[in-house]
Amino acid sequence: MEISIVQVDPEKRKAKPKDESKLGFGRVFTDHMFTMTYHAGQGWRDPAVRPYGDLHLDPAAMCLHYGQLIFEGMKAYRGKNGEIYLFRPEENIRRMNESAKRLCMPALDPEVFLEGLKQLVMLEKDWIPKSSGASLYIRPTMIATEAALGVHPADSYLFYIIVGPVGAYYPEGFSPTKIYVVEEYIRSAPGGIGYCKAAGNYAASLMASAMAIEKGYTQVLWLDAVNRKYVEEVGTSNIFFVIDDELITPPLGGTILPGVTRDSVLRIARAWGVKVSERPLSMEEILAACQDGSLRESFASGTAAIVSPIGQICYRNREYAINEGRTGKLTERLYEEILRIQYGEKEDPFGWRLRIA
Numbered sequence: 001m002e003i004s005i006v007q008v009d010p011e012k013r014k015a016k017p018k019d020e021s022k023l024g025f026g027r028v029f030t031d032h033m034f035t036m037t038y039h040a041g042q043g044w045r046d047p048a049v050r051p052y053g054d055l056h057l058d059p060a061a062m063c064l065h066y067g068q069l070i071f072e073g074m075k076a077y078r079g080k081n082g083e084i085y086l087f088r089p090e091e092n093i094r095r096m097n098e099s100a101k102r103l104c105m106p107a108l109d110p111e112v113f114l115e116g117l118k119q120l121v122m123l124e125k126d127w128i129p130k131s132s133g134a135s136l137y138i139r140p141t142m143i144a145t146e147a148a149l150g151v152h153p154a155d156s157y158l159f160y161i162i163v164g165p166v167g168a169y170y171p172e173g174f175s176p177t178k179i180y181v182v183e184e185y186i187r188s189a190p191g192g193i194g195y196c197k198a199a200g201n202y203a204a205s206l207m208a209s210a211m212a213i214e215k216g217y218t219q220v221l222w223l224d225a226v227n228r229k230y231v232e233e234v235g236t237s238n239i240f241f242v243i244d245d246e247l248i249t250p251p252l253g254g255t256i257l258p259g260v261t262r263d264s265v266l267r268i269a270r271a272w273g274v275k276v277s278e279r280p281l282s283m284e285e286i287l288a289a290c291q292d293g294s295l296r297e298s299f300a301s302g303t304a305a306i307v308s309p310i311g312q313i314c315y316r317n318r319e320y321a322i323n324e325g326r327t328g329k330l331t332e333r334l335y336e337e338i339l340r341i342q343y344g345e346k347e348d349p350f351g352w353r354l355r356i357a
């Protein structure tokens with residue numbers, strides 16, 4: 001499929017942020033976006049890189065009413081000599097198609113997706129930050145556009161990709177977070193859509209995170225819907241614990257988002273000879289390990305931060321410190337390893353980097 005390119009006049013382009021240390025996350029977007037439309041019976045059509053701008057949607061567009069809206073989150077990284085890399089993009093593409101399938105949305109051709117993404121990133125390459133840890137965030141999105149009320153899969157869709165520079169997550173070094181275990185709300189249940197990056201999952205999570213923030217915590221630690229006993233995720237990240245010498249994360253199984261970072265952490269740790277388990281982990285076991293001193297580390301994993309150390313957990317009004325509130329050794333080592341692979345600063349034993357320039 002031929003991708004058409006319509007560029008914004010050079011003199012009409014946005015001013016790029018001057019101070020990369022003040023970028024933050026998700027507020028600045030570039031001059032162009034990738035779009036492609038789908039109609040039942042015709043398939044995906046008109047892939048194009050074109051000026052970034054408002055979407056035209058009928059107020060009855062089904063994404064606005066019934067939530068057929070899925071997305072992805074990935075990044076482009078600039079190496080020391082100006083090389084540009086993507087990190088395991090085929091995993092995000094595959095996951096987006098898993099989300100699409102679950103929400104009765106049409107699959108994307110992985111080749112067209114990747115080609116559109118590359119062309120957009122290449123056109124916007126001057127927007128990719130140069131400072132260490134900063135990157136270009138990439139947000140592929142698919143929405144149902146059919147104008148009709150009534151709950152059924154839509155017959156038309158828009159796929160688009162927007163990108164924007166984001167700052168380093170840890171400009172002043174790690175600061176372990178405090179997390180709050182929520183029992184009255186859940187984010188996901190067996191048979192539901194918890195394994196998809198579907199908008200509704202995040203709407204459903206807002207109330208619990210607002211509650212955690214009000215109580216002075218950074219994130220919510222989600223428990224399983226059935227027993228309210230086993231840990232599942234933290235905020236919008238996967239979760240890991242180190243108990244004795246075992247690195248533990250809950251198993252995938254429909255209620256947990258299969259993070260690309262989660263998978264990368266597991267593979268690296270296994271290659272290092274760390275004992276790694278994907279198994280159910282109860283709050284009871286965590287608290288017991290905390291009390292007998294065998295709970296060494298805990299961290300969250302995701303594209304935005306790579307890993308984010310957890311220093312404290314609040315459960316049933318009691319606070320439990322992990323590693324005296326400091327970042328663990330394995331946590332830090334995993335962070336450094338993944339960061340250096342992403343930025344082309346070390347060899348890439350797993351073949352995860354895709355160099356595009």
Ligand SMILES: *Cc1c(COP(=O)(O)O)cnc(C)c1O
Pocket residue numbers: 073197233235236237238257258259260261262301302303304
């Ligand atoms: C995106 C996301 C993650 C992390 O996935 P990565 O591919 O590592 O970025 C974990 N949990 C939830 C709920 C997410 O939305």
